[in-house]
Amino acid sequence: MSHDIEREKEIAAGSRxxxxxxxxxAELVSALRxxxxxxxxxxxxxxxxxTLVVPRAxxxxxxxxxxxxxxxxxxxxxxxxGADRGPEEEPRFEVNYHLFSTKRFHRLRxxxxxxxxxxxxxxxxxxxxxxxxxxRETFDMxxxxxxxxxxxRRILLPDDWQGHALRKDFPLRGYxxxxxx
Amino acid sequence: MPPAFEVVDRPxxxxxxxxxxxxxxxxxxxxxxxxxxxxxxxxKCVPDIGYLHTGMEKLFEYKKYQQGIVITDxxxxxxxxxxxxxxxxxxxxxxxxxxxxxxxxxxxLMCELQRIASHMVWLGTHALDIGAMTVFxxxxxxxxxxxxxxEAASGERMTPSYFRIGGLMMDLPAGFERRARQFTEDxxxxxxxxxxxxxxxxxxxxxxxxxxxxxxxxAIDWGLTGPPLRGSGVPLDIRRANPYCGYETYDFEVPxxxxxxVWSRYMVRMREMLESNKxxxxxxxxxxxxxxxADAPKVVLPEREAMKTHxxxxxxxxxxxxxxxxxxxxxxxxxxxxxxxxxxVYVKSDGGPKPTRVHVRGPSFVNLSALxxxxxxxxxxxxxxxxGSLDIVLGEIDR
Numbered sequence: 171m172s173h174d175i176e177r178e179k180e181i182a183a184g185s186r187x188x189x190x191x192x193x194x195x196a197e198l199v200s201a202l203r204x205x206x207x208x209x210x211x212x213x214x215x216x217x218x219x220x221t222l223v224v225p226r227a228x229x230x231x232x233x234x235x236x237x238x239x240x241x242x243x244x245x246x247x248x249x250x251x252g253a254d255r256g257p258e259e260e261p262r263f264e265v266n267y268h269l270f271s272t273k274r275f276h277r278l279r280x281x282x283x284x285x286x287x288x289x290x291x292x293x294x295x296x297x298x299x300x301x302x303x304x305x306r307e308t309f310d311m312x313x314x315x316x317x318x319x320x321x322x323r324r325i326l327l328p329d330d331w332q333g334h335a336l337r338k339d340f341p342l343r344g345y346x347x348x349x350x351x
Numbered sequence: 352m353p354p355a356f357e358v359v360d361r362p363x364x365x366x367x368x369x370x371x372x373x374x375x376x377x378x379x380x381x382x383x384x385x386x387x388x389x390x391x392x393x394x395k396c397v398p399d400i401g402y403l404h405t406g407m408e409k410l411f412e413y414k415k416y417q418q419g420i421v422i423t424d425x426x427x428x429x430x431x432x433x434x435x436x437x438x439x440x441x442x443x444x445x446x447x448x449x450x451x452x453x454x455x456x457x458x459x460l461m462c463e464l465q466r467i468a469s470h471m472v473w474l475g476t477h478a479l480d481i482g483a484m485t486v487f488x489x490x491x492x493x494x495x496x497x498x499x500x501x502e503a504a505s506g507e508r509m510t511p512s513y514f515r516i517g518g519l520m521m522d523l524p525a526g527f528e529r530r531a532r533q534f535t536e537d538x539x540x541x542x543x544x545x546x547x548x549x550x551x552x553x554x555x556x557x558x559x560x561x562x563x564x565x566x567x568x569x570a571i572d573w574g575l576t577g578p579p580l581r582g583s584g585v586p587l588d589i590r591r592a593n594p595y596c597g598y599e600t601y602d603f604e605v606p607x608x609x610x611x612x613v614w615s616r617y618m619v620r621m622r623e624m625l626e627s628n629k630x631x632x633x634x635x636x637x638x639x640x641x642x643x644x645a646d647a648p649k650v651v652l653p654e655r656e657a658m659k660t661h662x663x664x665x666x667x668x669x670x671x672x673x674x675x676x677x678x679x680x681x682x683x684x685x686x687x688x689x690x691x692x693x694x695x696v697y698v699k700s701d702g703g704p705k706p707t708r709v710h711v712r713g714p715s716f717v718n719l720s721a722l723x724x725x726x727x728x729x730x731x732x733x734x735x736x737x738x739g740s741l742d743i744v745l746g747e748i749d750r
Contacts, residue, residue, distance in 0.1 A: 190444065217681055218444075246574055248574070249712035251710040251712075270693075272571055272585060279684065299572050300572065300573045300721075304717075325401060326750070328401070335409060340409075
């Protein structure tokens with residue numbers, strides 16, 4: 171029985187790892203933080219993954235740098251998605267960028283935190299064109315506005331949909347029965 | 352709904368706007384394209400998606416972790432085991448579970464079977480779109496054998512939910528190995544048959560070679576993964592780049608073609624099926640008796656027999672079913688190589704029995720977003736060939 175308790179403690183501490191993937195070398199990340207102090211406000215390493223919290227204003231700049239900088243070479247944007255921490259939380263929204271390097275095979279998550287009243291983020295479609303649909307989806311589901319996006323329309327929900335469906339205060343079944351006709 | 356772009360009404364102009372789909376059979380579901388045509392030439396192509404949106408990501412937040420597996424089956428319904436695997440691995444990463452060897456081997460085995468089955472649907476429908484009907488029946492005849500195997504293991508053909516958090520639903524049934532081995536022996540002959548039917552066909556070659564070209568740089572920029580990327584000459588496979596489930600110990604090749612066109616994507620998938628067949632054989636060799644569930648009584652359901660004799664097993668069963676299990680706070684992103692490309696699942700937990708956010712990076716979603724690049728400047732009939740070569744599933748795109 172004590173064996174079980176020990177295991178639960180280990181699991182709770184998140185110290186035991188399942189399959190994981192490489193992250194960029196630690197000295198490069200610390201060099202990045204040192205050289206540009208305003209670029210990275212926080213870094214979290216958990217579950218074998220590295221997350222850098224980036225101030226909103228510099229996200230496009232950081233992405234453009236990471237795309238080409240030697241040692242990083244994040245030439246592919248794997249995924250871009252939003253998340254809602256709940257109406258009481260502040261900052262309430264986060265936008266996560268999952269970067270991947272097709273040359274070095276490592277991955278990195280960038281995170282931008284947004285206040286409830288001001289959900290504007292600079293677009294990264296200028297860095298990776300694949301961000302186009304991801305940003306439209308994030309706009310559709312969370313109401314995050316990507317400044318400079320070439321075609322910011324709803325993508326999954328109808329154009330006349332009210333509200334943003336993946337926000338925590340949006341009810342599971344919607345506000346009223348919706349008819350497509 | 353207002354059109355996505357400005358329509359200029361010029362009576363003597365040769366340009367015409369047509370709505371392609373959503374009920375068109377060669378759009379593989381409910382994809383709608385707005386095409387601006389100049390004669391037969393595509394000037395502009397704007398995909399319109401969302402017809403199959405069912406709010407799955409919202410639904411995840413209202414379900415316990417183990418209930419979420421059932422939702423993943425319905426996303427990419429041609430590759431449900433891959434979806435199960437990505438989701439289970441993401442949650443296992445948060446829990447820090449170690450999966451026993453036998454479960455890992457069976458996961459690899461089933462995923463590769465599913466990959467072949469998914470490619471068979473692609474082959475049949477892709478050839479059907481271009482006008483070769485016979486291949487469809489040949490491909491589906493073989494696919495039935497795989498679906499029978501999946502049904503034998505899990506009880507379901509299309510929505511198996513066979514992988515569970517911490518292992519598998521149950522062990523393989525008696526006779527499964529023999530049937531799977533028989534399939535791997537017959538399969539190369541079936542691929543030869545398809546090559547005889549299709550690859551040497553001049554009409555098929557003319558319809559696919561040099562059509563829908565996307566360069567390697569563009570493919571990476573547009574986030575293409577899987578066969579479309581490897582058809583553009585980039586040797587990227589998540590099974591090799593970020594190995595999981597012990598893929599680094601299997602001996603297989605990553606097929607790459609350099610034509611960047613529909614034909615290259617076709618050849619990549621045809622060769623990839625034989626590589627999957629090789630992996631299945633190796634996995635069958637490695638099957639040894641052993642546990643199929645992780646040793647984590649608070650997460651994994653206990654054996655039925657144990658519940659009849661052990662009080663703690665009964666308690667754990669009751670708690671898992673009634674209340675679920677708590678997952679440590681944090682966020683993970685788990686990518687795997689699905690049959691269509693990089694399938695990534697992001698799971699965020701607040702420490703409770705339900706996730707606060709689940710996001711699926713569907714390979715079809717991203718691959719489809721590059722369709723305008725490939726199809727603008729092509730003939731309207733070639734758009735059908737290009738969609739077929741991307742192998743999209745709308746269930747995953749719209750989620």
